[in-house]
Amino acid sequence: MKISKAIKEAQKSGRGIARRSQFPRPIWFIPTNTTERIITVTKDGLSSKWEPSTDDLTAKDWIVYG
Secondary structure (H helix, E strand, O other), rough: OOOOHHHHHHHOOOOOOEEHHHHOOOOEEOOOOOOEEEEEOOOOEEEEEOOOOOOHHOOOEEEOOO
């Protein structure tokens, strides 16, 4: 699904989103309304700010994850 739909569904369930193309080690994106906007969590548990690429914004392989 597109990123906008994935974010809306994730917010309803309190979960994050990820791209199928990143499996088996996906990066988990947690949308927020804070100054961080979207927090990323890797397999190592690290988090940081994320700025999406054009590919990320136009991809249709987003899923609700976590």
